[in-house]
Amino acid sequence: MSRVLLIVSGGIAAFKSLELVRLLRRDGIAVTAVLTEGGAQFVTPLSLQALTEDKVYSALWSLTDESEMGHIQLSRAADLLVVAPASANMLAKMAAGVADDLASTVLLATDKPVLVAPAMNVRMWTHPATQANMATLRARGVQAVGPEEGAMACNEYGFGRLAEPPAILAAIQALLRPAARPLAGRHVLVTSGPTHEPIDPVRYLANRSSGRQGHAIAAALSGLGARVTLVSGPVALADPPGVTVRRVETAEQMLAACIAALPTDVAVCAAAVADWRVAAASDAKLKKVPGAPPPALALVPNPDILATLATAGPARPRLVIGFAAETDDMLQHAQAKRARKGCDWIVANDVRPETGIMGGALNEVHLLTAEGIEAWPRLPKSDVAARLALRIAEAMGAMEALS
Numbered sequence: 001m002s003r004v005l006l007i008v009s010g011g012i013a014a015f016k017s018l019e020l021v022r023l024l025r026r027d028g029i030a031v032t033a034v035l036t037e038g039g040a041q042f043v044t045p046l047s048l049q050a051l052t053e054d055k056v057y058s059a060l061w062s063l064t065d066e067s068e069m070g071h072i073q074l075s076r077a078a079d080l081l082v083v084a085p086a087s088a089n090m091l092a093k094m095a096a097g098v099a100d101d102l103a104s105t106v107l108l109a110t111d112k113p114v115l116v117a118p119a120m121n122v123r124m125w126t127h128p129a130t131q132a133n134m135a136t137l138r139a140r141g142v143q144a145v146g147p148e149e150g151a152m153a154c155n156e157y158g159f160g161r162l163a164e165p166p167a168i169l170a171a172i173q174a175l176l177r178p179a180a181r182p183l184a185g186r187h188v189l190v191t192s193g194p195t196h197e198p199i200d201p202v203r204y205l206a207n208r209s210s211g212r213q214g215h216a217i218a219a220a221l222s223g224l225g226a227r228v229t230l231v232s233g234p235v236a237l238a239d240p241p242g243v244t245v246r247r248v249e250t251a252e253q254m255l256a257a258c259i260a261a262l263p264t265d266v267a268v269c270a271a272a273v274a275d276w277r278v279a280a281a282s283d284a285k286l287k288k289v290p291g292a293p294p295p296a297l298a299l300v301p302n303p304d305i306l307a308t309l310a311t312a313g314p315a316r317p318r319l320v321i322g323f324a325a326e327t328d329d330m331l332q333h334a335q336a337k338r339a340r341k342g343c344d345w346i347v348a349n350d351v352r353p354e355t356g357i358m359g360g361a362l363n364e365v366h367l368l369t370a371e372g373i374e375a376w377p378r379l380p381k382s383d384v385a386a387r388l389a390l391r392i393a394e395a396m397g398a399m400e401a402l403s
C-alpha cells in the first residue's frame, strides 16, 4: 500500500485537506498527517486523526517521537510528501531551506518526491517572492498542482485557489504509480488560447478564448507522463509545469510552431485560431482622419492548422483532436467539422455567452469520435482535461495493441 505524508499548512483552504484525505483513503492510499501551527488554526488534529486513522504529528520537540528521530522516520515511511494547502510561508521556507518546525524539517530531510498544492490570496501568489520560490522549487524537482483561478475567501478573484481535491488526487496517483503514466514516451502537441491578428502595430483582431482549457489539457497529458509541447497564443496563464511552451501571436506563427514540433503522437488543437487575418496589416498606426470614412478592413483566410495537421501525410500525428466552439446547431456543425478537417475526434462546446464557457472555469463538452457522440457533464476545465487525457491514453494503448 502506498503511503502519503500529508503536510497541512496554514491557509483558509486547509479544510479541503480533509476531503483530500477521504479521497486518498478511498483510493487505498494510507495517509499520515503533519499539521503546522498555522494549519491547526484552520483544521483540528482530531479531524485529521479521525480521517487518516493515524496519529497526527505537529511538534518537532516531542520527546517520544524524537527519541526515534521522528522527523526522519516520517519521511522514510512515506512514498510521497504532499503539502496541501501549501502556504506562501511554507513555500518560502522550502525554497530557503528553513527548518524551524516539524513540517519544514521533514521537507528538508526528505529524499522522497514532493508535491505542493499552493493556496493563497492572488497577490501573495503573484508576488515576485512567491514566484521566485516556486521557480526554485520546480527547478529542484518539486511537483506542483494548481493553484487555480477563481473567487477567493478574501472576496478577490484570481489565481491562488487550492486545486480541487480530485485534481490533487490525480497528481498524487500520477506520482505514486508509474503505471498511471501511460503516456510516458509519447510526444503530444497541444495548442491553446486565442490568436491576435494585427491590424496595425497597436490594434489587432482577437477572440475571447482564455486558454484555460488548452493549458489544463497540456497539464493533464504531462501528468500522464507525456512529453508535451504547448503552442500558446497570448494568454494570462502560468506555464503548466513540465511542459515546453512555445508562445506565438498569429495563426501563421502558430502553424509554423506546430509544424516545427512534429513529429508527435497526438495533436490536440484547443486554440481558438482566428479564421481570418487582415489582408494588408499596416506598418504604421492607422490615423483617424476627420471627415473621412473609417478604413475598410479586407480579410483573407488564415491557414487551417487542424486540417493541416490532420492531412500531414506521414508526419500526421496518429491521433488528431480538434475543438469546435459553436453558438448554434453545435453537434451538427461539430460532426461536419470532423469530416471536413479529417481529424479523429472533435471536442464540441457551446460557447453562447449565457453558457459562461468561453473564458470561464467550467466546460460542458460533447466528444465526437468515429464511434459516436458522448455528452459529458458540466465539469471544471481541469476535470474535462483529466478525462480527455485518460481517453487519449486509452486510445494510444489500443492503437499500440493493434500495431
Ligand SMILES: Cc1cc2nc3c(=O)[nH]c(=O)nc-3n(C[C@H](O)[C@H](O)[C@H](O)COP(=O)(O)O)c2cc1C
Residues within 6 Å of the ligand: 008, 009, 010, 011, 012, 013, 036, 037, 038, 039, 086, 087, 088, 089, 090, 119, 120, 121, 124
Ligand atoms: C484568516 C487567515 C487566512 C490565511 N490564509 C492564508 C492562505 O490561504 N494562504 C497563505 O499562504 N497564508 C494564509 N494566511 C497566513 C498564514 O496562515 C501565515 O503565513 C502562517 O504563518 C503560515 O504558517 P505555516 O506556513 O507554518 O502553516 C492566513 C492567515 C489568516 C489569519
